Amino acid sequence: MQPHHPRTDGPLGPRDLVLYAICILIFGTGWFPLKLQLGVVAPEVSGLWRFLIAALAMLAFTLATGGRIAFGWRDHVLFAALGTTLFSANFLSFYYAGYHLPSGLMSVIFSLSAILIPVFSALFLGVRLRRQVLGGAAAGIIGLALVFGPSLADGRGIHGAGEGLALGLAGTVFFALGSLLTGVAGRRGYSIASLTMWGFTYGCVVLLAVALIRGAAFTVEWTPRYLGSFAMLVVVQTLAGFPVYNMLVRRIGANRAGYGTVLFPLVALALSTLFEDYHWTLTAAAGVALVLVGVLMVLRQPKAQVPAPPPL
Template sequence: MSVSTSIDSGQEPALSATDYGLYGATVFAWGFSWIAMKGQVGIVAPEVSVFWRFVLAAAVMFGWSFFRRHNLRFGWRTHLRFAGLGALIFSTNFTFFYYGAQLLPSGLLAVVFSLTSVFNLFLAFALFRQKPSLATFAAGLIGFGGVALMFGPQIMGAEIDYQAALGLLLCTLGTISFCLGNMLSASTQKTGITVTPATTWGMFYGAVFLGIFATVRGNNFAVEWTFTYIGSLVYLAVVSSVIAFASYLSLLGRIGSARAGYATVIFPVIALAVSTVFEGYHWTGFAFAGLLLVLTGNVMMLKKR
């Protein structure tokens, strides 16, 4: 279906079983990525960790593309689109968040990134004149408000000093970069280019950009040879990058940026559940109220209108 057609008509079709499958894969893969990211932040420079993440992810994607016999030959104008995806989604976005993770609590990182659904609505309107329905807009705001309540204690406990303000700025810039990449991805899919080659080349260019950036900064490309670092690297590269992005970008082309972006409001719920098990997160009344708002917003966003 066409994103613009569904929005212009004011009607958004119900999700199919495939859409729900892609939605679930995205939410769960990214929901566990926050605990994995903690294993990456430390000794190794953030851009180097993200570089190796996408070197591995691109290698997997090229292997899969060759196995499935996807056409990977495109003209230079199309490669400019792929390079844009690499710059916006597969390098800049993550580098900002890895640096932000050094300055802010993980819960606050998830809250900032959950703004994706709201940013997607505004960017789709600003760039493509896609006017969201009132219900879709309200669902995004309700979902964000719910996540904010769930992480309220962490937000209130974060001392807004220079470092915290810088971390918030970095994560906001990372979210905006991701959202702009969403717009480019949706536009690219409309030209007839499928998700697999676009993701493959996007990850390749992202790794190239990060390699250049790390070299210019004089970084050492050595990694931390521990089970935690390597295990989190493999998870982030294969599950959170290859599987999650293939699912998310497919969803983006199928149901539009507004509803696809709402996955980024739901995955903090998964991240919080993981934190409860592995980090002893304490559930409060605010957390339960926030969860109720997130679920309410989810129903509003996904129901057939």
């Protein structure tokens, strides 16, 4: 395995921007299908089916491309941590938050990972916090508050907001920690296919354990609504999304890759405009503009020689 150090400073190249755009589109469109999954099947079981299919598909791809399957126990500790944070606990938290919060609000909570990732990088990896990252992320969060603030103020569509907020914040923390572990894995030089396959596998183990503990029924809802949203989550968000995100983290670091989460709610908002009759206001438009300013603050960082964090 060849260690790889991401480019954490300087302008993004064309390939980085393409990967950024793909991540934003993939994960920004995943909140509404997640809501469609709720109902008959327990969230942990839906997640189990999702990552079981994804793990088998990635195993087949890894074998077909001659990728590495066998690893030592220290590698599996990292894979298990990644599977727990990024491929099970993160999703399970947001599945259950979906019972209490609309999809747009969940995406707003999730965007806080843009701030949590740099903070966790500083706490756990010794990475220096950059003012451009924090300033841009803060601008993005304030902009999103302007976009969604009016609907939150009068409580439209929100039931059990306290519990939903706690679950959403927990899911965001798990995602931020998983993003850091993805960066650590990148520095160790794992292939994207091997890393993703084992992450999916351990995610399945965690979700299976939760389902057994809760006594959930291992069923499937045979309706177009459930099966259609399930197919989109498996194929687009899981099989396509996470390898692309892992690649982006490997190229530019978890801090800058994580800021893309600030833009996810804008995609969700666009879907609401098309399918849920969302009405734009001047306040919302101002919020969108502020989010874009935050994007420029983060992506147009000056070149600087900053030592890469030590491999763990």
